[in-house]
Amino acid sequence: MAALHCCCPPVSGHLRSLPPSSSNRFVPLPPLSSNLLHHHHHHISLAPNPRCVPSAPCAALSSNAIEHLDDAALDSLVGNLNPKEQTLLLKRQRDWRRLLRLFRRMKAQTHYLPNPIHYNVVLRTLGRGRRWDELRLCWIEMAKDGILPTNNSYATLIDVYGKAGLVKEALLWLRHMKSRGVSPDEVTMNTVLRILKDSGQFDKGERFFKGWCDGRVELDFLELDNSELDVVNPEHFLLSELFKSGVRAPISRIASGTEESPRKPRLAATYNTLIDMYGKAGRLKDASDAFATMLRSGVAPDTITFNTMINICRSHGHLSEAEKLLHKMEERRVLPDTKTFNILMSMYASLGDIEAVCKYYKRTREAGLRPDIVSHRIMLHLLCERKMVQELQDTIEEMMKLGASVDEQSVPVVMKMYIDLGLLDEATIFFEKHCSGGGISSKNYAAIIDAFAEKGLWELAEDVFRGEREIGHKKDIVEYNVMIKAYGRAKQYDKAFSLFETMRRCGVWPDDCTYNSLIQMLSVGDSPERAREYIKRMKDAGFKPRCETFSAVIASYSRKHLVSEALDIYNEMKASGVQPNEVVYGLLVDMFAEGGMVEEALHYYRLMEESGLAPNQIVLTSLIKAYSKVSCWQEAQDLYSKMKNMGDGPDIVASNCMINLYANLGMVSEAKLIFDDMRKNMQVDGVSYATMMYLYKSMGMLDEATDVAQEFQKSGLLIDCASYNNVLASYAVSGKLRDSAELLQQMIACEILPDASTFKTIFTILKKGxxxxxxxxxxxxxxxxxxxxxxxxxxxxxxxxxxxxxxxxxxxxxxxxxxxxxxxxxxxxxxxxxxxxxxxxxxxxxxxxxxxxxxxxxxxxxxxxxxxxxxxxxxxxxxxxxxxxxxxxxxxxxxxxxxxxxxxxxxxxxxxxxxxxxxxxxxxxxxxxxxxxxxxx
CATH class of the missing domain: 1.25.40 (Serine Threonine Protein Phosphatase 5, Tetratricopeptide repeat)
Incomplete structure (x- = not known):
């Protein structure tokens, strides 16, 4: 792929003479499938002759106006149109009912001659509307009129079934084609290739493509079998009925149409699909080779081709190759469209390069193009991520002048930025301007509510939740769940339960997430008795509480030292068929150890072993932590000694727990002994260093703390902001200001951004300096x-x-x-x-x-x-x-x-x-x- 740019030969003379396409500049390209059909229509001469000007009634009549014409007026209209004008009028109809009425009036004309072009238009519109029964009747009527299905007919049927998600049914039309003696042309082949690509069947797509190029169409590997259709399914039943009807080709045509000579694709759309398929399959080299073959074959790449190649480069991180492809577009005078610049903007946005994103956003307008919803979304999300408030507001103002609006997905992102920065007035103004009347989905309302809830602004979250909505817009369960969580975070428990009780009256039924939120809320709020009641209500509603739900209630009882009640929940949990995990056993161990009941703690440790759970870091760490809470360092040390004889010995977490225990007790030599053992066994991690630095600093041993900090810095374990902050804080306490600054410069060079804790330490350093x-x-x-x-x-x-x-x-x-x-x-x-x-x-x-x-x-x-x-x-x-x-x-x-x-x-x-x-x-x-x-x- 590194040599991708080399596959584009110099611009030949005949390519230089091609005029640039104005459609590439001012109008977004159509979807690939419609583009293919467009090519095919020209192939079968569906489009009218440019010298044939439609009649005045046809040109002036809107598709909606047909509804208001009676049959006589409609007969008069269609009776004065030639076949090409009739085709144009049929294609303009988007409503399948109007289309069928118009088609019937055309057929009622005495001079009307049935033709496949009109039937293909009707089949396409009915398929897009998923009117399978009407499509079946049209197919039968087509057979009665003696019209043989053409390649365009089959491409249309394959396309509409594929877009409806009926991939197997779409591919079965290939078998029907073969049985009727119709060999797929390039457009039909491309339609099949696109469906296989979109459904992730990349290997089958490649095999079908190569078989077509070799002059043969193999179907066995596609596993197409009419007998597998489910007759109970309406779409499958109608499809089986379709296969029973339709005019058959003459036997001579069927016999001669099975094999053809090798051929090469001649349409850019075919190569576009092939390149995109290889890109989605992660086969970058094959995509590049297909692009090179396209150029060698004399097929001029279009905007879609370059967009696809640039997007493949973007998805694989090849920035320079994407830029070179853009230059190749300019050399070949293939004008980029809005999607081209969107791909490049997305590529640089993923890297946080806002200057490059702004450059391509500006180039979009300089090229005479209008930024679309994707362009604006990329800009808004990146500006919000960078907290660039003024630039964001300028961009939104510019969008509004262009007649664009903030898209639904960007609304909660902008709101969250304002809320996080404390700009609540701006957030309110933005919300009223862009969400007034409830023109966004429940999912995005929930995101806005959650953004307020994270900052404890439950009143503002409540205003959003209870605000007016558009007629017919109903709050989804996700909004109720998020609002309940918001009340829980703010400890507004009464409001949370009041909302829960009113849900049913609003036609929204609680789900397992609703119950889990309430139970977690009550558990955190030290109301385990009420939490227990809601466990019962949850089970009565047909939901099975998760292990985490039970453990939250056990933890709540444990904090209140209600041992028997915690054991009741544990027993209820087992009776419900939910097996305790290491967390539950760890909670019980902690609870008994804090009460000084070490034997009971060990009892549940043994129960864990008997249940088939192997001793692991969770329970062992819980037991050591439990001992530390009651200052039983000797018992913890004995347990740690036993762990040394188990398998590979203590893991890093257990060792760190012991160091932490000794650090809290000021036992420097004991902590240092374990720390040295971890060094020897190459087990030291960031927590180990941080704990030892804390121990030395708390004991006033600043030189030792600095030595550990320097060792930490050289260890290669400084991989995140938290680890840098630990060393930085140690240097700051020791007064090593220059070392602090050098460490910070190293942190920035590693592209690790300082956080709030970092800047808090920097302010301390500045005061000392x-x-x-x-x-x-x-x-x-x-x-x-x-x-x-x-x-x-x-x-x-x-x-x-x-x-x-x-x-x-x-x-x-x-x-x-x-x-x-x-x-x-x-x-x-x-x-x-x-x-x-x-x-x-x-x-x-x-x-x-x-x-x-x-x-x-x-x-x-x-x-x-x-x-x-x-x-x-x-x-x-x-x-x-x-x-x-x-x-x-x-x-x-x-x-x-x-x-x-x-x-x-x-x-x-x-x-x-x-x-x-x-x-x-x-x-x-x-x-x-x-x-x-x-x-x-």
């Missing part, structure tokens, strides 16, 4: 508000603080060049980053740019400007800011005073530094005195 308190407050506020550039500004500040200037400026440039509307926080960070790296002119230019955008300098701005002036020796700038501070045009601030002192010293003005230092001490000593006097008064 001497960043002004006011600057840290600004960064925290920007982060909590979810500003799109907040993370980059925090990272820039950290890297600047530890003098990792290259990385600091890289982060800084990422938000300066992103096109966001920046605030003073972002400008402050950028000024500091350039000033700290020695690029004073750039820092001052940013200060001027900040003022040009109407942003006034704040306290942090002055602090960072002072640093720039000091490094550049700009004494006048320092005096000006000092004057503003001295005459209280800037509120006195200790951080700014210290920044001035440091700046004067850096500039070699030690006398002025001493003067400012004395002024600072006097100012804050006076302030404290005044405050003390006020307190005395």
């Amino acid at each position: 001497g960043i002004p308190f006011e600057a840290i407050l600004q960064l925290e506020s920007s982060y909590n508000e979810g500003r799109p550039y907040a993370r980059q500004t925090i990272l820039t500040s950290l890297f600047s603080m530890v003098e990792m200037h290259d990385f600091a400026l890289e982060c800084c440039n990422s938000f300066l060049a992103a096109g966001f509307a920046l605030d003073s926080v972002a400008y402050n960070v950028a000024i500091h980053a350039y000033g700290a790296s020695g690029e004073i002119n750039k820092a001052l230019n940013l200060f001027m740019r900040m003022q040009d955008e109407g942003l006034d300098p704040d306290l942090v701005t002055y602090i960072y400007l002072v640093g720039c002036y000091g490094k550049a020796g700009m004494i006048e700038g320092l005096r000006r800011i000092y004057g503003l501070l001295k005459y209280e045009e800037i509120e006195p601030n200790e951080s700014l005073y210290k920044a001035l002192v440091d700046a004067y010293r850096f500039a070699g003005k030690h006398d002025l530094a001493e003067l400012v230092d004395q002024e600072m001490k006097f100012s804050f000593r006076t302030t404290k005195y005044v405050e003390s006097e006020a307190e005395d008064d």
Whole structure:
């Protein structure tokens, strides 16, 4: 596949002379099946001669207007049409009833001559409408008129049956063709190939295709047998009746039509289907070879061909090949359509490359195309994922101007973004604008309700649930279940049960998910007695509670130390035929161990073994944890020693439990012994390192904690954000600020995004590194508000603080060049980053740019400007800011005073530094005195 681009030869002269198709530019291409039929219609001369202009009545009459014509008027109309115009009028009918009425009036004309083209149109419309009985009658009528079924007839029947999901029945028409002596032409073959592809029968599709190319049509491998049709099934019965009727071809035709000479496909649609089939089968090389064969055969690829190839490359991660194919389209003057750009947008969206997605979204419009629902969905989902609120709102506004709307699948995604960011007013406005009247499905309503519920906003979730809906739109069970869960999360138990009781009156019956939610809710809410009642109601309703449902109630009783009641549920569980699993046994072990009843805990451990469940980490870990809760470390240690003699010995989880037990008791040497054994056996994981770091830090052994952290970093086990956070926190506590920043840079290089815990640790590091308190407050506020550039500004500040200037400026440039509307926080960070790296002119230019955008300098701005002036020796700038501070045009601030002192010293003005230092001490000593006097008064 790496050489895919090599299979496209240079553009030949005759291809260069082909004019570009306007349909590719302005109108989306039709589906593959309709495109095939379109080709076939031309093959049998179904389309009217371009020189034959339809009569005025035919051109002006709409399909709906036929309903209002009486038979006489309709006879007059069709009597004045030639056969081609009659065909056009028939094809315009989308309603099968109007079509049959029109067809009957045509046949009633004395001069009408039955023809296969008209029958094919009728068969197609009836098949699309799944009017199988009417289709059977039409087939019989066709036989009575002596009309032989053509390739187009069979292609039509195969197509409509296949699209109705009746794959076997569709393929049985091949046997019917063979029995009638009709050999499938390329369009019919392609229709069969598409059905086999869509049903996942790739090997059969390839075999059928190759057999057709060799001049033979084998059917045995398709396992087609009329006798397997289910006569009880209406569609199968009607199909068997169809096979009994129909005009047979002459015997000479049947005998001569069984074998043909080898042939090659000549239609681009055939190669499109073949390439798509290989792509869906994961046979990338075969798809590429089919594409190359198409070009060698002189069959010009169309937009669908390139779209299919680009999509195959996208699905297999071959980005460069997809781009090269787009260039080949341009070379061959095959104009891309909206789907082409959608495929490329989807490819880059999966990688999170928003710039590339926006580029192709823009190219769609530059090409004279209109972005469709898929284009908008890709953009909206990616912008929501990145929390780019303003860009999202601009995109939606642009969509509305184009007459598009937010599609149903995107509505809950946008709502969730607003809700997660706390932009509840925006969420409400969006919901009222795009969901007013309930124009979305219950599934998506449930997703919106769940988004509110996750944030504890049960009132807003309730507003969505109880909002007005379109007439005929009924709430599905999924909405009730999600709303019940929302009440449960918010501990609004009365509302949850009230909703449960009203479900039946609304015509919605609870399912097993409803009961499980209520039981889990009551169990978590420490209401095991009521949970037990609902287990009974669940069983009375015909549902069988799962093991997890029983275990939740057992856990609830266990937390309340109601041992006998927990055992009653355990016995009821077994009586219901639900076998306890390791979790249930672990709960019982924990319950008895916490009550000091170790023998009973061991009893249930033995019951687990007797039930055929092999001793495993779940129960053993539960037993060790249970011992740890009652500080029975000796018993836990004995059990751990026994585990060493079992099979391969203790697993990682059991060992980590023991380390954790020792860590909680401050038993350093015992924990270290197990940790060393795990090292020796190559069993150490991230939990082991994290627990040992916690133990050393809790005992004040910071050097040892740092050593473990460094070993953790070198172990290759830093594979997720949580593991990085553990090491980062250890470095932060030990004051290793540079190591912290280097670790964070490594984390970003591994494409692991920092999370909230990471940034919490970074703020601690910034405080320890001497960043002004006011600057840290600004960064925290920007982060909590979810500003799109907040993370980059925090990272820039950290890297600047530890003098990792290259990385600091890289982060800084990422938000300066992103096109966001920046605030003073972002400008402050950028000024500091350039000033700290020695690029004073750039820092001052940013200060001027900040003022040009109407942003006034704040306290942090002055602090960072002072640093720039000091490094550049700009004494006048320092005096000006000092004057503003001295005459209280800037509120006195200790951080700014210290920044001035440091700046004067850096500039070699030690006398002025001493003067400012004395002024600072006097100012804050006076302030404290005044405050003390006020307190005395």
